């Protein structure tokens with residue numbers, strides 16, 4: 001079994017230091033096998049914000065945790081136009097990770113991150129043709145039976161945005177990217193950006209993408225909240241054919257674990273199996289359709 005902590009949208013510069021400290025303490029106690037951070041490390045890609053993010057990552061790693069990260073749209077400078085277009089992710093590469101599409105593999109899981117943040121759009125994402133090839137290439141030789149996970153900042157498909165039938169913009173080349181996800185046999189898609197947490201089978205949301213389970217993370221430590229959503233992150237336990245998802249939410253004084261939600265794979269699809277009633281507080285983790293999603 002593998003345990004993955006999935007954090008997103010930490011937004012240093014608009015972070016709450018008390019929550020940052022609580023998340024660190026939690027992670028050191030929980031000791032997940034991998035900490036995934038799906039982008040938006042900073043609020044405005046400023047040096048001092050990147051420095052805080054880098055120090056936080058350094059503390060996690062020097063505490064023995066393994067991390068895998070991708071950039072978000074907030075990690076590209078917004079107002080510094082020259083830097084935005086000439087060197088959009090230079091600071092990310094300097095302070096966070098030189099590799100914008102990192103890959104890690106263990107006995108149980110293979111995890112690929114893809115950078116979807118671009119200079120040409122303020123907040124929308126894109127997947128390049130090279131990245132689409134990379135999705136197929138990276139997972140091609142991964143042993144059958146290992147859980148294949150793809151991490152992006154922007155979700156790869158349109159999300160309902162609250163109004164009746166309205167959907168958010170999709171990433172550029174979404175259809176090709178989702179076909180690659182299906183071809184590569186990706187089991188789980190992890191993303192953030194919308195500052196809302198939920199999980200759903202991809203088959204319920206898009207025609208392609210195969211049998212992936214979509215798991216969105218809220219904002220872990222940012223004070224940029226959406227609606228009544230609180231700061232949160234996901235703890236994901238993987239075992240063959242089974243995913244247990246527990247959301248850890250900040251309640252104003254500490255982190256509170258939601259009721260673990262279980263998905264089981266029936267050979268063709270991820271099915272919501274239920275929630276463990278024996279622990280945690282009730283948590284509206286699984287939404288058939290997320291409502292009132294705002295931009296991240």
Ligand SMILES: [Fe+2]
Nearest residue numbers: 072073193296
């Ligand atoms: Fe974002």
Ligand SMILES: [Fe+2]
Nearest residue numbers: 009040193296
């Ligand atoms: Fe964000």
